[in-house]
Amino acid sequence: MNASKGRAVPFLGLAVAFLLGYFGPCQGSPAWQRSESGNPPHVEGKGKATPLERIRLGARLFEDVRLSRDSSISCATCHMPSYAFAEPRPVSHGIGERARKRNTPTLINVAVFRSSFDWDGRAESLEEQLRGVFTVSGDMGLDLPEAVRRIAQDASYRRWFRRAYGRLPDAQSVLSALVEFLRSLVVTGSRFDRFYLGGDSTALSESEISGWRLFRSAKAGCAGCHVPLPDPGGSGVIVFTDNRFHNLGVGYKDGRMEDVGRYGVTRRPRDWGAFVTPSLNSVALTAPYMHDGSLETLEDVVELYARGGIRNPNIDDVIAERKFSDQEKADLVAFLRALTVEWLSDSAEVRSRLLTFAPDSLGR
Numbered sequence: 001m002n003a004s005k006g007r008a009v010p011f012l013g014l015a016v017a018f019l020l021g022y023f024g025p026c027q028g029s030p031a032w033q034r035s036e037s038g039n040p041p042h043v044e045g046k047g048k049a050t051p052l053e054r055i056r057l058g059a060r061l062f063e064d065v066r067l068s069r070d071s072s073i074s075c076a077t078c079h080m081p082s083y084a085f086a087e088p089r090p091v092s093h094g095i096g097e098r099a100r101k102r103n104t105p106t107l108i109n110v111a112v113f114r115s116s117f118d119w120d121g122r123a124e125s126l127e128e129q130l131r132g133v134f135t136v137s138g139d140m141g142l143d144l145p146e147a148v149r150r151i152a153q154d155a156s157y158r159r160w161f162r163r164a165y166g167r168l169p170d171a172q173s174v175l176s177a178l179v180e181f182l183r184s185l186v187v188t189g190s191r192f193d194r195f196y197l198g199g200d201s202t203a204l205s206e207s208e209i210s211g212w213r214l215f216r217s218a219k220a221g222c223a224g225c226h227v228p229l230p231d232p233g234g235s236g237v238i239v240f241t242d243n244r245f246h247n248l249g250v251g252y253k254d255g256r257m258e259d260v261g262r263y264g265v266t267r268r269p270r271d272w273g274a275f276v277t278p279s280l281n282s283v284a285l286t287a288p289y290m291h292d293g294s295l296e297t298l299e300d301v302v303e304l305y306a307r308g309g310i311r312n313p314n315i316d317d318v319i320a321e322r323k324f325s326d327q328e329k330a331d332l333v334a335f336l337r338a339l340t341v342e343w344l345s346d347s348a349e350v351r352s353r354l355l356t357f358a359p360d361s362l363g364r
Helices: 011-019 051-062 126-133 144-152 155-165 171-184 191-196 206-215 298-306 326-337 347-354
Strands: 042-044 047-049
Touching: 051 155, 051 171, 126 171, 144 155, 144 171, 155 171, 191 206, 206 326, 298 326
Parallel strands: none
Antiparallel strands: 042 047
């Protein structure tokens, strides 16, 4: 529930969305399982590949520890499928000396709601983000050419890459497969989705509806940054972010900011201590919260905003103390919990829907 400097809550945008009659699909399945939202088949080199084959190949790479320096971690070590592709630790721990020491954000719907990546927006595309991960000093502690060399030694990978890309593994196809997998993690179907996009007035409880009303009110101001508009691309995802960077004071102590955030990328004074607005999709499954994982519960998050963040010289202008009753705080938390796609809390179901890997489908 970031709040941006001097911006009004975008009720006009919400009204326009409803007046245009936008109602996206509200299935509880990833995009690649829904034909209306899948990409067209690719044809490249001698191999003909559907997006599903590349997605499955990317899913296998995502869980392969050989892509790290000492074979101790994979992408899934921090982006844990059982925690909505986030992590229950406050901060992640990569291998390289410059590995990021921040809270692991969810990857659910990341290709839909993000226009830049990492908490400080250092990468402008998923591919650029991955290139930063695969360096000797990065999260995986291994550069991309060495990662490619390792998997190219595996005969099964050589077969699968020929099928999916018409050639042996190389840097571009490895990144492409991982990106295709990340793009496939489009998941909808929360009770709020049914209420907001599907018009099901019975989907939410009285407390959750009260929390939703407060969330978008001027009193709370949450919707000013966690913008509840549907993805214009038709994925059915409600983005819940403005994709901007805000200073709430998290990490400020004794006159200094422990992590300077966006300032480390831009060197602009106004970005000191600012971090991107996270989406709220299935937010109840992705604790702890904030870039440093310093808030353990959604109740803690609401309390932070109620007391006006942590005062510092660069705090956003509209961050101020909010007078919420105990019931209002409980209603806000109830609403946030209603944004959960329930099957994401079931590890077996997540694996079945999002990580099923069938080698036979990739060809021999």
